Amino acid sequence: MSEQLKHHLNKVVEITDEEFPSILEYFETVKLKKKQNLQQIGQVCHSNYFVEIGCIRMFFVNEKGIEQTTQFAIENWWITDYLAYTFQKESEFTLQAVERTTVLSIHFQAQEKLLKEFPKLEKYFRHIYQRAYAASQMRMKFMYDFSKEELYLHFNKHFPEFVQRVPQYLLASFLGLTPEYLSEIRKKSIS
Incomplete structure (x- = not known):
């Protein structure tokens, strides 16, 4: 499975067959059952996770006690x-497996050592962080620009792949909808 990580790294920087085993030593494989937490609210966020198989969701619990x-x-x-990973502080989010999932976990200190040993990976992680930030910006734009129905249709x-894989109640939570309203939108879009 680690070939996925090598392939992903090679999209941004060139990793040789000789280098990759040394890079892989910095990671730990973690297998999760459906609904098993990887990180919980209030825990110091020590690791970054690369999903090999499965699906992870990030959520918080709002003031009404509802998972968002x-x-x-x-x-x-x-x-x-x-934010918590960068500053090694307590997380305000929980990471949970949506289905059986396998991730490669890299601890904060291990990632720092990895980047010293392989400086070209700085470019890779910068690329990953920039893409994540850009996606977050676009999601915020869509949340303000689109009606709830347009948001679902766009997504x-x-x-x-998410609409087919993720349970409807989790998709509704992600889109800021109730499961009932999402069900109405889906029925309307099918007919």
Whole structure:
């Protein structure tokens, strides 16, 4: 499975067959059951995660006690609470497996050592962080620009793999909808 990470790295920087085993030593494989937490609210965020198999969601609990999903990550995506990870502080989010999932985990100090040993990976991680930030900006724009129905239709068009894979109640949480309203939108879009 680690070939996925090598392929992903090679999209941005060139990693040789000789270098990759040394890079892989900095990672730990973590297997999760469906609904198992990888990181919880209030825990110091020590790791960044590369999804090899499965799907992870990031969520917080709002003042009404309702889980609000803010992000998903599927195969070949990275996920963590970047603010808490960067500053090694307590996370305000929980990371949870949506389905059986395998991730490669890299601890903060291990990533720092990795970047010293392989400086070209600075470019890779900068690229990953820039893309994550850009995606976050666009999501915020869509949340303000689109009606709830348009938001779902846009998401369905551009990310059909999520709509098919993620339970409807989690998709509703991510889009800021109730499951009932999402069900109405889906029925309307099918007919």
